[in-house]
Amino acid sequence: MHIHKYEKYFLVFGVGTLVAFLIILGIGAFHQGSHPNSGKKTLDYEKVKEIAPFDNPGVHKVEGKDWDYEVVILASAFYYNPPEIEVPLGAKVKFIATSEDVIHGFEIAGTNINMMLEPGYVSEYVAEINQAGEFLIVCNEYCGTGHTLMHSMLKVVD
Ligand code: CUA
Numbered sequence: 001m002h003i004h005k006y007e008k009y010f011l012v013f014g015v016g017t018l019v020a021f022l023i024i025l026g027i028g029a030f031h032q033g034s035h036p037n038s039g040k041k042t043l044d045y046e047k048v049k050e051i052a053p054f055d056n057p058g059v060h061k062v063e064g065k066d067w068d069y070e071v072v073i074l075a076s077a078f079y080y081n082p083p084e085i086e087v088p089l090g091a092k093v094k095f096i097a098t099s100e101d102v103i104h105g106f107e108i109a110g111t112n113i114n115m116m117l118e119p120g121y122v123s124e125y126v127a128e129i130n131q132a133g134e135f136l137i138v139c140n141e142y143c144g145t146g147h148t149l150m151h152s153m154l155k156v157v158d
Pocket of ligand 1: 077104
């Protein structure tokens with residue numbers, strides 16, 4: 001009964017492949033971490049208001065860095081702190097943001113600046129501000145009843 005022998009062989013081979021696949025999957029998941037943003041800086045979001053730089057949201061001029069301004073943003077349902085951002089035209093700006101409660105978005109309409117703000121994680125984006133005007137900042141992640149009201153403004157002054 002050679003056929004049975006081959007069936008057995010293929011069965012073992014099949015199970016072995018499955019086990020190998022699961023091991024690879026397991027290692028892969030472990031290696032990348034269970035969180036989708038393992039590469040980001042983390043913090044204790046419940047104490048975020050006491051943790052620098054989020055203890056001082058707003059626009060800060062900086063020296064000796066690759067950017068001129070740091071804009072620290074703390075998002076919560078359903079506000080941004082600061083409620084308005086003003087930077088001069090041509091400034092290189094690093095946006096540093098997080099959420100103190102649920103996932104929020106931070107999209108500056110008409111630009112390619114679009115970040116997801118997650119509690120416990122720091123989102124950063126460096127951009128050169130090369131267009132004067134007022135840009136609406138909107139939350140593009142559904143965050144609750146006040147989601148559609150959640151907005152801020154970027155003012156770029158010449
Ligand atoms: Cu915050 Cu939607």
